[in-house]
Amino acid sequence: MAILKKNAFSRRVPDLVTEELVAVLSRRASYEFKELFVFVHENLRARNAASGGEEMLRLRAYEKTPEPVARGAVRKNGKKYKGLPSSLAKAIAPQTGIFKHPRLLR
Numbered sequence: 001m002a003i004l005k006k007n008a009f010s011r012r013v014p015d016l017v018t019e020e021l022v023a024v025l026s027r028r029a030s031y032e033f034k035e036l037f038v039f040v041h042e043n044l045r046a047r048n049a050a051s052g053g054e055e056m057l058r059l060r061a062y063e064k065t066p067e068p069v070a071r072g073a074v075r076k077n078g079k080k081y082k083g084l085p086s087s088l089a090k091a092i093a094p095q096t097g098i099f100k101h102p103r104l105l106r
Helices: 016-025 033-046 054-064 066-071 085-096
Strands: 030-032 074-077 080-083
Touching: 016 033, 016 054, 016 066, 016 080, 030 033, 033 054, 054 066, 066 074
Parallel strands: none
Antiparallel strands: 030 080, 074 080
């Protein structure tokens, strides 16, 4: 009986929740998590990418908000999150697949 070898390389899909968090936090406004999630959820529904239910999406967004705060791309003051657009783009771009290699940009 032959054993099928699974290919070790798998292409990861861009993380849409992180993309929307970056887009909303880049607006120079501060949001509490509830307001932030409302915008993220509306944007994902408009893109037809809000699958898995609202509560699961809320949990995924809640798990992803501390990452940019730890990197210094988002400032958290109490319960409000405020994105710093220039550092937000630099800190999040490599994880979201937005990052392009300089040789590829020519």
